[in-house]
Every structure is written in C-alpha cells, then in structure tokens.
Amino acid sequence: MHQDVENIDVSKFQDNLLDWYQHTKRELPWRKNQDAYRVWVSEIMLQQTKVDTVIPYFNQFMEWFPTPEDLAYADEEKVMKAWEGLGYYSRVRNLQTAVKEVVEEYGGEVPSEKKHFSSLKGVGPYTAGAVLSIAYEKPEPAVDGNVMRVFSRILNITDDIGKAKTRKRFEAILPEFLEDVRPSEFNQAVMELGALICTPKSPGCLLCPVQQHCEARKQGVQEELPIKEKKKAPTAKEMAAVVLKNEKGQILIHQRGEKGLLARLWEFPNVEVPAKHSRPDVLSEFLSKEYGMTVEVGSSIQKVQHVFSHLIWNITVFEAWVTGAAERIEDCKWMTLEEAGHYAFPVSHQKILELQKEREADDGWI
C-alpha cells in the first residue's frame, strides 16, 4: 500500500463517494454517452474553464463538428469561430491537428492505448487519463485541480499543488483508489466532489460523503488546503488601436500570427505605445511603416481595458481614414461590420466591434 494511503479505508471511501455521485451527478451534454471524441472535446474545453461556460460551446461544437472527420476537414476560420471567447486558443488548434492525425493514422478511431493517445498534440497527462478512463474505462488517474484539492484535504498533503512534482505524487497515489471500481465513475466522482462540495473556499464538509475519511477535516485545516503559491500581479501595456476606414466605408482588420498570444485571431490594427509617447503619433507611424499607408488619424473614440492572467491591455481606440494608397496589407482584410461575424475576435476587440455596431445603428436613425 502507498504510504500516503495507509490510514484510509479505500473500499469504504469508494463506496461512499460513488453512492453520492450516483444520485448527485449533473446531467451534462458530454455525459450523454461515452463516445471518446465527445469526451475528448469536452476535456479540452474544460481545461481551466468552468462547466457552465463550456456547455453552450460544447453543444455548438458538436453541431458543427459531430465526428473527428468533420473537425479534421473543417475550415480553420470556422473552428476558431467555434472557440471565439473561450480563451486559450491553442487548445483548439492543437485539437484539430490531433484529430487530423486520428483520422489519418487511426482510421478516425480515437486511440485507446495510452502510448498513442498521449502522443497527440494538446493531450497532456490529465487529458490522457481523463479520456482513457471516461471513454475506455482504463484505470488511469486524471489529476486536475479538483483532484489535487480533494486529496490534499483527504490525506492532509501540504505540497504546493503548483509544482509538477506534486501532480506526480497524486498520480502515484490514485491507482489504489482505481481498483475495483469503474474508472469512469470514480474519476468523475472526485471531480464532481471538488466542483460541488470540496470547493476552494468554504468547503461544504457537512454535506461531504467522505468527510469521515478526511484528515484535514479531522484536524480542522481544510480551509488551509491545498497549498498553492500565489502568482505575481499582471503587468500593464499601453496600446493604441485603430478603426480605419477606406473610401468604401470598409474597416481594416488584421489576423495575428501563428504563435503567441491570441494566435490566428482577428483584431483591429494596434501597436504598443511606449511610455511618454503620444498615441496618435505612434499609431500613424506604425500604419505608415507596417502597411505603407497614408492615413488621417482622428480623435480617440473609446478606451478598452482588458485583463489577461499575466497581462493587462489599456487600449485607446482611434478612428482614422485612408488618404493614400495602402501598399502592404498582408494578413489583413477590408470588411464591413456585417461581415464581422465570420471572423473570430478576442473579447478585447469584440468590445471595439460592439461600439462600431452601435455607432452604425445610430447613423441609421439620423
């Protein structure tokens, strides 16, 4: 027996947890069946994302891309559109890459061997364990934030759950709990417990089906666990963006590059403004240098603040008009507001889009 588990009656723990799960579990779209593709998509969407946020995205995604083939052959623009607003966009680009491999190398069948499935793009240790256990009933641990929180408390483990080493410790513990149960049920039950009862703050210990097994509860330290080092505050970036119109009234949008922040999403042309520089000056120089454009920059029409996990954008939006020829507009498109729905924008630039739509609607009344 693993040393961390010697004081736990594993069999009784399993019974108590699974009984609770049977009559408490939520009906979620990805629990309709155990189809591996559906489970996989749901697990990618659920990374760092709450269940309630995911549900509408999942339903839409399954409507548009019901099978691995549908996703593999889908237009990248439509795939990005399906993910618009969900964040961590590399998830969906990796997913499409991986699904292409499944179609080409595995005949469209999601591999059930750990070695094969884990090698797919975007499939890390958690996702591999989750899909293999939930779809294929493999006794694999699926250690996410919920699992580390629950078992930190059950076993009174005080390691920092932000460290990779700690996740491995839990992965070493979990196999004992996966004996003599349906792995699909057990793994989901722990996550459900973490989501509904064993919450980060004010855990509902009085309602907890495994409270009698909980070492943290016995010692009254459940609120202190799990241990997690807090990360530093995000740094702010000053930006200038432009709603740039041509003589036809079309607006210029730019597609971001393959890598980095918000990769492959569309945006209004923008540039970082170093401290002590005037935004209009930096902006017109940027447009001239980047696109070979002569523009007339108007006044500031909007301020947008957008907070990322590690970064803050303070965007001042200007309106502007092209007065000369636009020489180099690679990765750009002139679009009308009606066409905007075809492109995926980050939320920060959706805010700019919304104001433009309001202004256009107002014009209609004048």
Added chain:
DNA sequence: AAGTCGGGGGA
C-alpha cells in the same frame, strides 16, 4: 522549474 496562454464568475 518557471513563463506563457483567456476569460469568466464567485466570494
């Protein structure tokens, strides 16, 4: 091991 990569909602 530490940084990067989104966005939202709960307390």
Added chain:
DNA sequence: TCCCCAGACTT
C-alpha cells in the same frame, strides 16, 4: 479585489 477553474506547451 483576489482566486482559480476537468492544463499543456515552451523555454
């Protein structure tokens, strides 16, 4: 405000 969420990838 702060925290963190069914994490993976890059450096």
